[in-house]
Amino acid sequence: MSEHMKLYEVFIRSRRGLDHKHVGSLHAEDAAQALEYARDVYTRRSEGVSIWVVNSSDVVAVTVFTTPWTTSPIVMQRTTSCLTKSTTCEGFQHA
Secondary structure: OOOOOOOEEEEEEEEOOOOEEEEEEEOOOOOOHHHHHHHHHHHHOOOOOEEEEEHHHHHHEEEEEOOOOOOOOOOEEEEEOOOOOOOOOOOOOOO
16 A cells, blocks of 8 residues: 555435434545545445545544443543544543
8 A cells, every 4th residue: 555545534424314424434645536435435326415534633533431330421532533443442541
């Protein structure tokens, strides 16, 4: 894979949907190429009416959850992006 390839997250809004849903990730040299690849890979059967691609390094992910032993939410914030299903999310810190 080229050194210039970046990881992009792909979001699709379906015909009946009101919001964009994360559908996967792909590698591309720039946003225009990422849109082209996303259209080819994720909307082959005209599933979506809108596509967003976001450079993974621009994603800020936060997870909020409540543990069984406390009622206050614990917020864990990733120091770098972590959205892909194929990525192991490590390095979380209490926010």
